[in-house]
Amino acid sequence: xxxxxxxxxxxxxxxxxxxxxxxxxxxxxxxxxxxxxxxxxxxxxxxxxxxxxxxxxxxxxxxxxxxxxxxxxxxxxxxxxxxxxxxxxxxxxxxxxxxxxxxxxxxxxxxxxxxxxxxxxxxxxxxxxxxxxxxxxxxxxxxxxxxxxxxxxxxxxxxxxxxxxxxxxxxxxxxxxxxxxxxxxxxxxxxxxxxxxxxxxxxxxxxxxxxxxxxxxxxxxxxxxxxxxxxxxxxxxxxxxxxxxxxxxxxxxxxxxxxxxxxxxxxxxxxxxxxxxxxxxxxxxxxxxxxxxxxxxxxxxxxxxxxxxxxxxxxxxxxxxxxxxxx
Amino acid sequence: xxxxxxxxxxxxxxxxxxxxxxxxxxxxxxxxxxxxxxxxxxxxxxxxxxxxxxxxxxxxxxxxxxxxxxxxxxxxxxxxxxxxxxxxxxxxxxxxxxxxxxxxxxxxxxxxxxxxxxxxxxxxxxxxxxxxxxxxxxxxxxxxxxxxxxxxxxxxxxxxxxxxxxxxxxxxxxxxxxxxxxxxxxxxxxxxxxxxxxxxxxxxxxxxxxxxxxxxxxxxxxxxxxxxxxxxxxxxxxxxxxxxxxxxxxxxxxxxxxxxxxxxxxxxxxxxxxxxxxxxxxxxxxxxxxxxxxxxxxxxxxxxxxxxxxxxxxxxxxxxxxxxxxx
Numbered sequence: 001x002x003x004x005x006x007x008x009x010x011x012x013x014x015x016x017x018x019x020x021x022x023x024x025x026x027x028x029x030x031x032x033x034x035x036x037x038x039x040x041x042x043x044x045x046x047x048x049x050x051x052x053x054x055x056x057x058x059x060x061x062x063x064x065x066x067x068x069x070x071x072x073x074x075x076x077x078x079x080x081x082x083x084x085x086x087x088x089x090x091x092x093x094x095x096x097x098x099x100x101x102x103x104x105x106x107x108x109x110x111x112x113x114x115x116x117x118x119x120x121x122x123x124x125x126x127x128x129x130x131x132x133x134x135x136x137x138x139x140x141x142x143x144x145x146x147x148x149x150x151x152x153x154x155x156x157x158x159x160x161x162x163x164x165x166x167x168x169x170x171x172x173x174x175x176x177x178x179x180x181x182x183x184x185x186x187x188x189x190x191x192x193x194x195x196x197x198x199x200x201x202x203x204x205x206x207x208x209x210x211x212x213x214x215x216x217x218x219x220x221x222x223x224x225x226x227x228x229x230x231x232x233x234x235x236x237x238x239x240x241x242x243x244x245x246x247x248x249x250x251x252x253x254x255x256x257x258x259x260x261x262x263x264x265x266x267x268x269x270x271x272x273x274x275x276x277x278x279x280x281x282x283x284x285x286x287x288x289x290x291x292x293x294x295x296x297x298x299x300x301x302x303x304x305x306x307x308x309x310x311x312x313x314x315x316x317x318x319x320x321x322x323x324x325x326x327x
Numbered sequence: 328x329x330x331x332x333x334x335x336x337x338x339x340x341x342x343x344x345x346x347x348x349x350x351x352x353x354x355x356x357x358x359x360x361x362x363x364x365x366x367x368x369x370x371x372x373x374x375x376x377x378x379x380x381x382x383x384x385x386x387x388x389x390x391x392x393x394x395x396x397x398x399x400x401x402x403x404x405x406x407x408x409x410x411x412x413x414x415x416x417x418x419x420x421x422x423x424x425x426x427x428x429x430x431x432x433x434x435x436x437x438x439x440x441x442x443x444x445x446x447x448x449x450x451x452x453x454x455x456x457x458x459x460x461x462x463x464x465x466x467x468x469x470x471x472x473x474x475x476x477x478x479x480x481x482x483x484x485x486x487x488x489x490x491x492x493x494x495x496x497x498x499x500x501x502x503x504x505x506x507x508x509x510x511x512x513x514x515x516x517x518x519x520x521x522x523x524x525x526x527x528x529x530x531x532x533x534x535x536x537x538x539x540x541x542x543x544x545x546x547x548x549x550x551x552x553x554x555x556x557x558x559x560x561x562x563x564x565x566x567x568x569x570x571x572x573x574x575x576x577x578x579x580x581x582x583x584x585x586x587x588x589x590x591x592x593x594x595x596x597x598x599x600x601x602x603x604x605x606x607x608x609x610x611x612x613x614x615x616x617x618x619x620x621x622x623x624x625x626x627x628x629x630x631x632x633x634x635x636x637x638x639x640x641x642x643x644x645x646x647x648x649x650x651x652x653x654x
Contacts, residue, residue, distance in 0.1 A: 017587075021587060022466055022467055022584075022589075023466060024466070098650055098651065099647070099650060099651050102650060124654045126460070126464075128653055129460070129638055130597075131653045132638050132639070132641070132642060132649060132653045133453070133638055135653065136614040136617075136638075136641035136642050136643075137453075137607070137610050137611050137614050139349055139350065139351070140349055183600075185600075257349075258342070258345065258346070258349075258602075258603060258606035258607055258610050259345055259602075259606050260348060260370050262349075264602035264603040266599070266601050266607055267598075267599070267600040268453075268597075268599055269596075269599075270457075270596070270597050270598075271594075271597075272593070272594070272595055273592075273593065273594040273596075274593050275585075275586075275591035275593060276585060276586060276591040279585035279586050279591050280464070280585055280591075280593055283464050283585050284464050287463040287464050305650060305654055306638070306654075307637065307639040307646070307649055307653075308639055308646075309637055309638075310634065310636055310637045311459050311460055311463075311633070311634050311636075312459070312635055314459070314460065314463035314464075315459060315463050316463075319634070319635075320426070322459060322634055323425055323426060323632060323634070324425065326455055326458045326459045326462065326634075327422070327446055327451045327455045327632055327633075327634070
């Protein structure tokens with residue numbers, strides 16, 4: 001059994017806990033939190049909730065520590081810090097800062113003899129894998145990534161910061177015509193506006209100026225101004241009833257050529273449709289925790305990504321079994 | 328530059344030759360054939376065509392030998408045999424015999440210190456990878472594989488063996504309603520007939536009994552009897568004009584659950600739409616040849632499959648580059 005620790009008990013940490021429940025070869029050792037442990041109620045019976053200040057006490061009891069904090073401020077500090085004590089895995093998703101994060105984690109993990117894996121989940125993660133595989137097979141072609149339909153936390157937060165907004169949710173939606181053009185091998189050049197639309201469900205405070213809110217959303221630079229955005233004002237009850245989930249998903253395409261004179265078209269498409277973004281992300285994390293544990297047991301240290309892990313390492317089955325049944 | 332040899336210059340061998348042309352880091356050293364070398368005309372200028380009896384002479388000039396023969400009779404002999412002399416890669420696709428083939432190749436490669444990779448392409452190959460990844464992420468769920476729309480060589484051959492048939496092509500087609508049910512998370516139980524239909528284009532010999540041919544096709548055990556099959560009689564000109572290509576493709580789905588009580592549905596879908604089946608298969612082979620060559624240079628011997636290869640090994644780019652641009 002692989003002994004797993006969780007640092008941070010939000011949606012992602014809870015997702016890891018659920019994934020462990022359904023894994024044949026993993027058990028939850030402890031959950032670490034910055035909050036008062038007494039205020040944190042786990043789903044799993046008999047597992048301790050421990051203040052993060054005591055995390056060093058578990059050094060010999062945990063094979064892999066799952067870092068379930070956020071990419072903005074938590075993980076840039078936590079992953080290098082805890083790679084000194086544990087084999088770690090995170091879902092760092094600030095694409096532009098990955099090289100910097102990698103370097104910091106690699107240094108800490110190598111110095112302490114641990115194994116780390118960063119930027120795991122679905123994007124970065126499974127989508128990255130599909131981009132890489134498809135580019136290696138079809139060196140000449142175009143990549144397309146679409147996100148949604150799904151809830152963007154960043155855009156929902158941006159709506160909620162507007163004066164007069166009590167609550168809100170934002171869905172990112174791929175433009176169907178753009179998907180079809182890519183799927184048909186048309187290799188379109190797509191602007192930001194042509195790829196995705198944004199749909200907002202907003203609960204306004206009593207007496208708030210709805211026209212002003214709508215205008216502020218639609219003209220917000222970076223977040224909404226470059227998109228066709230729809231704003232719906234709804235009641236708090238409707239928001240809770242219809243928009244409490246955190247579904248997400250998306251599409252990765254490679255449209256590429258083969259043949260002596262590039263005479264053949266090929267479309268590789270990978271897509272995800274997820275009822276719960278964090279539950280899926282944490283299921284990917286747990287599969288890769290298995291690989292981190294194995295790599296560590298084989299003496300491989302330092303920082304890795306999904307690109308460095310042979311797929312067989314993710315499976316609880318033996319190599320003989322997967323060759324016989326999945327190849 | 329990786330120096331590549333090709334054994335067998337049919338559709339697959341020619342596809343490898345085309346893939347090499349478009350690869351930044353591979354060059355074709357020689358093509359080996361059982362035919363009279365003078366009868367084989369390559370697309371690449373200045374590369375020798377050599378009778379297979381002289382293959383040993385190239386021992387120091389080739390990094391990876393691509394075995395481009397058939398799975399029925401060629402590869403079970405060739406892959407173990409040539410793994411004694413070269414690092415090899417094949418597209419062995421008789422799923423049920425993979426364990427046996429693996430054992431024979433592994434023994435030969437280990438004894439001679441070579442690196443082999445078997446059952447590479449898209450199924451087995453990319454489809455297998457997607458089955459494995461998706462099963463590791465979603466341990467509870469159902470797998471679905473659909474093939475087509477595309478030309479099945481085996482079924483086309485079966486048609487051509489019927490008395491009175493001059494030529495013919497068979498397309499395997501997924502049933503759209505079955506695809507939709509899977510995509511919608513309905514987790515249907517599908518019979519053979521419910522998953523695929525078969526469409527045949529047949530050129531009858533002059534004076535042949537078309538009703539008899541059609542009946543023989545539709546009732547042929549294993550090949551057609553379990554499917555809804557359509558038969559079209561067309562002229563030889565029409566067959567050549569409209570059905571000379573070898574397109575193929577297909578879909579791999581995992582429909583699985585996440586959440587504490589499996590309350591969330593998730594659909595992972597991977598699909599391929601290929602103008603030329605052999606050109607794509609050989610592009611996958613060449614990407615994996617890169618990995619075989621690297622594994623050999625790292626001292627890893629024996630037989631491998633796509634499950635054992637870290638994705639980064641397939642790329643001509645450095646680890647830094649792929650982390651920065653594809654993660």
